[in-house]
Amino acid sequence: MRLLRSTDLALRVLMRLAVVGGSSPTTREVAEDMGVPYTHTAKIVAELQHMGLLDARRGRGGGLSLTEKGRTVSVGAVVRSFEGEGDVVECEGATPCPLNTACRLRGALRRAQEAFYATLDPVTMQDIVAGPTGPLLLEISRPA
Ligand code: SF4
Numbered sequence: 001m002r003l004l005r006s007t008d009l010a011l012r013v014l015m016r017l018a019v020v021g022g023s024s025p026t027t028r029e030v031a032e033d034m035g036v037p038y039t040h041t042a043k044i045v046a047e048l049q050h051m052g053l054l055d056a057r058r059g060r061g062g063g064l065s066l067t068e069k070g071r072t073v074s075v076g077a078v079v080r081s082f083e084g085e086g087d088v089v090e091c092e093g094a095t096p097c098p099l100n101t102a103c104r105l106r107g108a109l110r111r112a113q114e115a116f117y118a119t120l121d122p123v124t125m126q127d128i129v130a131g132p133t134g135p136l137l138l139e140i141s142r143p144a
Helices: 005-018 027-034 038-050 068-072 075-083 104-120 133-140
Strands: 054-057 063-066
Touching: 005 027, 005 038, 005 054, 005 063, 005 068, 005 075, 005 133, 027 038, 027 063, 038 054, 063 068, 075 104
Parallel strands: none
Antiparallel strands: 054 063
């Protein structure tokens, strides 16, 4: 199973913001730190703000910061939200699979997908930035 690029970027933005301490980086700074185009990052930031996971303050002294919900959100919840409810294979679509009305594989793949998400449900952002990841994030976000 391969995650959408937007899912991975959303997790990267949240991880980056989970280690900022007292500072509030801008969207451009987060994009540069994570090596991702600004426009793509800006769309993800807007979506995370809409989900109530981060605050974005404009102007001098503004920047991005996690909300309480963003600090405690599970990785599974973020992945579910960005990936959506779709199946991991396209059984219908423009050229429907001839087996799609009675396919046991489809059910097995759905259960596997749910098991994947369920494994990520107990994992929080704080879990992810513990250990070597947090110091590395601080290192790459340090001004040159
Ligand atoms: S074989 Fe089953 S799971 Fe695969 S595309 Fe067809 S209906 Fe979907």
